[in-house]
């Protein structure tokens with residue numbers, strides 16, 4: 001079982017504002033679905049709340065929601081409080097930690113792979129992505145290798161794969 005993290009960030013590290021993501025890049029949502037398909041996704045209760053109802057639970061993935069409230073429940077989600085329980089509930093599937101910031105921080109010690117979408121956008125926000133310092137983190141793949149993709153919505157974006165300790 002591996003534990004990776006996946007997020008999208010604007011310039012300056014902004015990843016959320018008012019409980020949502022302040023941009024719309026459909027190609028990134030497709031990339032997110034492809035990377036996490038068939039595996040377990042771990043998210044904070046606030047990120048679950050932020051998902052549009054029609055996308056909850058995220059299809060074709062085991063939805064594990066971390067909360068301190070043992071009474072919390074939602075159709076299609078399995079809740080847990082301790083990381084050890086999250087690991088057990090994944091039942092051997094690879095885990096993608098999908099946010100938000102509190103959950104990235106809680107799981108930081110277990111994450112050695114990060115799929116980061118860079119959005120070429122200046123925007124204000126109230127939630128910022130973790131900073132992956134080099135070393136120990138290193139970019140091992142970049143799509144496109146140089147430059148940017150351009151979304152149908154006009155924004156430029158790029159997919160970076162980072163590994164801790166630079167393992168490829």
Ligand SMILES: NC(=O)c1ccc[n+]([C@@H]2O[C@H](COP(=O)([O-])OP(=O)(O)OC[C@H]3O[C@@H](n4cnc5c(N)ncnc54)[C@H](OP(=O)(O)O)[C@@H]3O)[C@@H](O)[C@H]2O)c1
Nearest residue numbers: 007008016019020044045046047067068099100101102103
């Ligand atoms: N750009 C991206 O890729 C991306 C990805 C995901 C989310 N986001 C954005 O990020 C924002 C939400 O992030 P956030 O950091 O505010 O919230 P979050 O991490 O999604 O959820 C926080 C909640 O998780 C639970 N929690 C946190 N630490 C815990 C621990 N150690 N043990 C047990 N439960 C714990 C608590 O739930 P209870 O209060 O129920 O106890 C807490 O309120 C939104 O704006 C969202 O749109 C962006």
